[in-house]
Structures are given as structure tokens and as C-alpha cells.
Amino acid sequence: MVLCCERGKKFTVRLLDIDAPERYQPYAEKSKALLKNLLEGERLKLLGDKSDRYGRRLAIIEVDGDNINEKMVSSGAAWVWKYSNNRHMRSLQQEAKERKLGLWALPEEQRQDPSDWRKAHPRK
Template sequence: MKYILILILLLSGCGSNDPKVIGIIDGDTIKILQDGEEVKVRLAEIDCPERKQPFHTQAKKYTSELVFGKKVEIKNGGWDRYHRLIAIVILPDGRVLNKELVRAGYAWQYDDYSKDKSYGDLEEEARKAKKGLWLDKNPIPPWEFRKKKR
């Protein structure tokens, strides 16, 4: 029930204040404060390198530089099995955090869960420009890395 109430507040704009980013868990997961509630937000459409993968630290740092301590707008929604809100995060200047990570070469389009073709286009541009993780000759996507760890 708690998750439904938080989701309704976030998506309806009925909260008393805009969500503020209070923590960076990793490149694609942040923590926001909304109406006194801490909520973990998993960035939709993308997947950043896991801990112990090259560029994990850089992706986390880039996410922090873009959003830590800032008020953001949350779009979309739904919860994953880890009780994280799955969302598009809009930065104060109107840019989309999710896309900025792909554009900078710190995230892949998460093919299994992404329906937005523009993420693939941004990934291809970053790959061609050898940005971020694309400096590596054969970067391993996080979903493959997770499978190998099992």
C-alpha cells in the first residue's frame, strides 16, 4: 500500500514538493526524498556497469554530478521486484538523466526492458565516438556480467 501511495503522489504531482535526490546507489539507481519518504528509483530503459565492472565508478560519479542534491521530475513508474520505482528522471534543465548516461557512454540501452528507439541511437553515437565504456574494445553488458556471477 505504501508503494501505491508514493507512486500516486509522484505521478500525479500532488506531492507538497518536488522529489529531491538524496543518494546515489549506483549509476542507474538513485534515492529520492518525496513528502518525507525515501524512495529508491531505478532508471528506466538503461543499464549501467555493475560493481567490479569497468566504468562502474565513473557511471556512479556522473550520475551524482548530474542529480545529487537536486530536485527532479519523475516520469512513468511501476515497481520492480526489489521495490524500486522504475522511472525516467528529468533534470532541472529539462534533460533526461537516463539518456544523458547513455549519451556519455556510461550505460547501455536495456534491450529487454526498453521500448524507446532513441536510446539505441544514443548508444550507437557513444560507441562510434568511443565515449566512456566504449573505450574498452569488448565491454560486457551488465546483464551478461550478472549471469556469469550466478
């Protein structure tokens, strides 16, 4: 999702515990714009050193002590990843849902968990 540099080496980061809308899903552009706004020009701190099966580094991103992963979920710009057992993130999502923030303000028929959307729209 985010390209970073470390000691001159570029790598891709997947934000831990979240799943943002896919490119052609409703709210995708707004989610991407929010993330860009939160990160652009900032010094990032990455917490986590594991990688997923695609070689992406799994991390929590912090900017000035703020957890960006949490901000994405609490603002309704992303879902909690389907397989996450992070209770705090789930409570942030529930609060965003109750307050109809971000994608939770969309009509229900326009909201689809990105993992379900990917299954219904496989890459060619």
C-alpha cells in the same frame, strides 16, 4: 540506484531503459560518479509510476528539463537495458559507441552488458 524522498518517504529508483555497469565491472565508478554529478544538489523530476519486481520505482529522471537517463547512455556511462524497445535510446547508444565515448572507449574484452555480467557473477 538512487534514493529519493517523496512526502518524507524514501524509495529506490531504477532509471528506466538503462543498465549501468555493476560495482565490480570496468567503468562502474566513472558511471556512478557521472550520475552523482548530474543529480547532486539538484531538484529532480521523476517521470513514471510503475515499479519492478524488486519494488524499485521505474522512472525517467529529469533535471532542469534534461533527461538524465538519455545523458547516461549518450555519454557512454550506461547501456540501454537489454529488453528496452526504446529506439531513441538505442540510437543514442549507437552514436556513443561510434564516437567511443565512456565505456565504449574500453577494449572490447572489458565491455560486457551488465545483465550478462550479473549472470556470470551471481550474488552469494
